Amino acid sequence: MKLILLGAPGAGKGTQAERISKKYNIPTISTGEILRTQIKNGTELGAKAKEYMDKGQLVPDNLVIGMVADFLSARGNEGYILDGFPRSIPQAEALDAMGITLDKVLSIEVPDETIVERMSGRRVCSKCGATYHTKYNPPKGDCCDACGSALKIRDDDNEATVRDRLSVYHAQTEPLKSFYEKKGILVSVVGCEKVDDTTALVFEALGEA
Numbered sequence: 619m620k621l622i623l624l625g626a627p628g629a630g631k632g633t634q635a636e637r638i639s640k641k642y643n644i645p646t647i648s649t650g651e652i653l654r655t656q657i658k659n660g661t662e663l664g665a666k667a668k669e670y671m672d673k674g675q676l677v678p679d680n681l682v683i684g685m686v687a688d689f690l691s692a693r694g695n696e697g698y699i700l701d702g703f704p705r706s707i708p709q710a711e712a713l714d715a716m717g718i719t720l721d722k723v724l725s726i727e728v729p730d731e732t733i734v735e736r737m738s739g740r741r742v743c744s745k746c747g748a749t750y751h752t753k754y755n756p757p758k759g760d761c762c763d764a765c766g767s768a769l770k771i772r773d774d775d776n777e778a779t780v781r782d783r784l785s786v787y788h789a790q791t792e793p794l795k796s797f798y799e800k801k802g803i804l805v806s807v808v809g810c811e812k813v814d815d816t817t818a819l820v821f822e823a824l825g826e827a
């Protein structure tokens with residue numbers, strides 16, 4: 619299965635991607651994670667990307683498209699989940715131009731004010747990237763349940779940047795919903811339920827309850 623996850627920042631794309639990945643045994647390609655790794659590794663791409671990410675803006679299409687094309691060509695016909703790509707109409711057109719046939723595009727719908735409240739409680743593993751929430755999806759202890767590493771708050775999770783990211787989402791990413799609706803492959807779920815309940819809706823939308 620080749621699947622795109624759409625949704626506002628904090629809608630729960632990463633959280634649901636982990637569960638879809640386990641169920642279907644396919645990897646997740648998260649452009650946000652790849653870019654954060656580039657920053658951590660001090661690469662030239664990471665330095666350029668950081669300027670935009672810290673302001674809640676999109677990294678320029680040409681930088682992101684080249685980076686994703688390398689990953690996708692290495693996968694060939696094998697399935698994957700795209701989390702955070704495409705994020706603009708030019709990125710979606712670039713994906714089409716790569717000749718990739720998508721099975722579904724899943725949009726997770728959450729109102730902006732719920733997102734702002736959620737982001738203040740997000741914690742991510744500094745090593746494996748697993749995502750938790752202090753209230754809605756807490757780890758068992760102070761460290762990552764999966765690998766035992768320290769948990770941290772993401773640099774772009776402060777309220778002002780979250781609000782900027784939401785504006786960017788509505789202006790540049792949300793138009794992708796009608797782009798994929800026209801192709802007949804868009805499915806939507808409400809992402810305001812508890813994490814497990816949202817997962818049930820996601821599996822139902824993907825055709826396997």
Ligand code: AP5
Nearest residue numbers: 627628629630631632633649650671677702740750751754
């Ligand atoms: P990226 O890392 O992709 O961030 P994002 O899309 O803004 O999404 P998030 O990772 O913040 O949230 P999520 O939807 O995965 O939610 P999560 O599951 O963590 O991108 C970061 C930046 O990189 C961008 O701003 C941009 O600058 C750049 N970038 C990336 N891709 C790009 C591209 N293609 N082009 C250009 N630039 C690009 O959940 C959030 C929290 O809520 C967690 O704490 C979680 O535990 C909790 N939660 C999840 N589900 C629920 C629920 N149902 N109920 C209660 N709490 C829940």
